Amino acid sequence: MAAEPEHEHEPATRLAFADFYQRPIGPRGLEPNPRLLALAGTRVELSGFVARTHDAPPSLSILAPTPVMLDDEDEGLADDLPAAVAYLHATDARVAAAIGACRGAMRVAGRLELGRQPEADGRASFVRLRADDVQCAR
């Protein structure tokens, strides 16, 4: 009998991009909200849009609160990404496939990780979801 996914018994806390940082953003850098910090390491659920990229590594997805297109050859890191985004790292191939196939709004659940981490697209992420479940709007 196959082991049940670890998350099956762990409910996910609904999180919103507006919960990430103090709003409006202050004169310097981002200031994470206490709610975000308190949820680190727990299972959360976040809704948004995967940023469409020109040439992204296949395993890399960025979930943003608004639909965004990135990485036109003439753009690079001078992009239209909002400050509050979450990098999605799929826990298995099924989840990775579901993320890749979803072309619109999605709801993603997974363990929340915080802290700076270099990513394969040349950016650094600050919020990541170890995605274990994906619901695509279409």
Add this chain to the structure above:
Amino acid sequence: MSTLRSVPAAVTACLIALCIAEAGAAPTVSRLTPPSELFASGNAGGPYIARFLPGQRFDLQATVRLDAGTTLKDFAFLVDGVPTRAAAGSTSVVTTGLTLPKDVNAAVVSQRAFSVARPGVHKLTVRATQSDGQSVSADGNFEVVAMEREGRPAKNIIILLGDGMGAAHRTAARIMGRGYAQGKAQGRLAMDTFPVTGMVMTSSLDGIVTDSSPGMSNYVTGNKSANNQQGVWPDDTADAFDNPRIEYLSEYLHRTQGKALGIVTTADVFDATPAAMAVHTSNRGYGTGIVDQFLDDRGLTGLTVLMGGGRKWFLPNGDELKADGTRSGQPMNGSQRDRRSDYELPADIVAGWGAARGTLDPQRDVIGDFERAGFAYAPDKTALLQRAPAADKLLGLFSFSNMNVAFDKIGQRRGNSTIVEDYGFPDQPMLDEMARAALEVLAKSPRGFVAMIEGASIDKQAHAMDTDRWLLEVLEFDRAVQVAKDFADKHPDTIVIVTADHECSGAAIIGASTKTVSAMYDATAKAGTESQRDKMVGVYQASKFPKYKMLADGYPATTDVDYKMLIGYGANADRYENWLSNLTPTRDTQQPFATDGPQAGYPVDPAARNKDTGFLVTGQVPGESAVHTATDVPLSAYGRGAAAFTGLMDNTDVFFKLARIVGVR
């Protein structure tokens, strides 16, 4: 026993050649910089690829391919047969970190910050000797352009750069913003009122289609750069900041005339167009190093104003890797600074150019350093309006990356869009507000200034084939043009030019809808070529004269009007087209996740935008974005010396015209 005399002559020759090959075939020169057709093809005549102002500084460089097992013994550059004199420490030989195949034995030899004062065509020679005594010589040429006296010089230069803005973008903005009746425009855009217009050829060093790096750099160095590179020529080293340099207009005029530099953009300030006013690099993506050099080399450029987006490069990244392999753990401040994209210049550039050496310091607080250098810092529009009037130097960083576009900023100001709120920077200035503040500060420079003001997202939205958004970008840009024109009216010793780095997307005004907006929305339920193309696109006289109601803030009440103007794209990627504005921020409770803010109002499937509501327009280019084109772009000029900008010109010609106008001799 055979002797050489008894062996047939052909075989003898082969044996001799084999001996020579084994001994070394002599070094060769595979690259000579500045580039020239004389070196590339043997053609000594014009047009000359490399041209300079009298006394403009540039680097000499050559790649010498050596025989296996040898080293470079010595080298020399000669101009017109006379050995050049190099400042102490300004020459170098680099044999490691090359981008050549691993089996190639080569040396990159350089002399930095060279210049020639005498006008005319000059022959450049490099001579190199390898350790076995064999030597090589190669020739190229360059021109120093004579500067004729032309009346009273201007003191200030204002370059307004509509990124990607071709003739169609300007015309479409005029149709929207001013309206037409019976064939006559009912008003002119500010840029239309400039008395002189010419056309500019925009190709880069390595292709007929440029990108924004050489697109800007060519205007302000007088020389062609390659795509993705700015203020430099290509070389054979991996280092992105050691390429052979060409002195920027800002650097030259700061050095010779004491002028200040202002850079204003709606993009991330590290982006190609703003960076190509001041920073020399072969990699436009190296944000940390680019931003640092804005500040560190302000003594070379006269940087006085820097405004736009891109705050993520200015925040300290404290996540340093410690000796024990652990990280210090950075506050989650959003910094994108890293060592990989930072800079440290080689000694010859530091010695030759007087440039800052730099250091790999991702933990640097660049905003703090700007403030300590005397810059007033404005993080939003409110602070900008408060601090600019008293500031002698000004730094404005209004978003983390690119600023929000006019379509969304105006929507936010009118209270009918949440997109800017979603980004977290609700108090962003418009480009004309930034321009006004910048010119207010720059006007305090006693010896004048060079300013570049960029409408960056005309291009970005044209790449996305988002018609309504780039149209409003052009209108926002034109309001900044009016600010510059008003400045020139009060300061008549000013030349103002409006131009573009390139055209983007092959935009074309194909006609207008023959349907009302209501009918256009109804047609989305029966999406397809019949309902949305055959029965909707009005061409020729069926296009009539689309009318947009302009509000007091200078922007249309809506871009979705009855019988609206329709734009096609000649350099498009695949897209679904329904001719309606995208991402209408109206709440739709029928959408999945509708209660999950803030995207409650966004369409479900924007990734394949309009897929079920529009008809497929097959693109000519792969990918998902429209691309730049090689089409010439219009340049309009106003103020002192404007008459110089008629006719067809190369983008590098603009550099020399501007120099003449400000009295370079």
